[in-house]
Amino acid sequence: MIVQIPEPLKILDSLYLNGYRNSLIDRALNKIIELEKANTLKQASELQSKLQIYELQYQMTSDVFYPKFNDGNLGDEIGYFEWSVLYELWLSTQERLKVLQPKIE
Template identity: 70%
Template sequence: MISQTSEPLQILDLLYRQGYRSNLIERSLNKIIELERANNLKQASDLQAKLQAYELQYQIPSEIFYQRFSEGSLGDEMDYFEWGVIYELWQSVQERLQVLQPKRQ
């Protein structure tokens, strides 16, 4: 028996492992994934705009900036810390989008 405190994904995983299938669940999960994809695309766009502002201001691509910043060769200006955090957030969103993108066949 499944406990009431089990995580919803664990419950669904158990049901599917037992062979249960539901069109309602499939449609609902697909809709959740679509919404999450759209949300992450918006976040990526917002973060990209912020990265571009720093890139224009400092005339260096974010990827190169981040590598140099991580090595400690740029200094410790507040802008650099903010830019670094924005770049890390952007990378995180990109990783999620890799998972959320529909698989091409």
């Protein structure tokens, strides 16, 4: 998959690579990251709540359900498809959070 980097990011990257730093730009970028992190955490929480409904209904955690469903071991009930999509969305939020909340070592 080829990802096109937006022109404003290319400009900022070029400025930073050439040693230009500005506290206003730094604060603005940090604010954008914090807003994205907050939105992603909210989305993850909402998805987790929805996943819990399926987990209670089917008496199985999502991480146990997902491989069983993908292997074709659970059937084709519509609820399984909905649960699968929600879990994939939740996994996507977790990947974004890994980027937005790097671990400090």
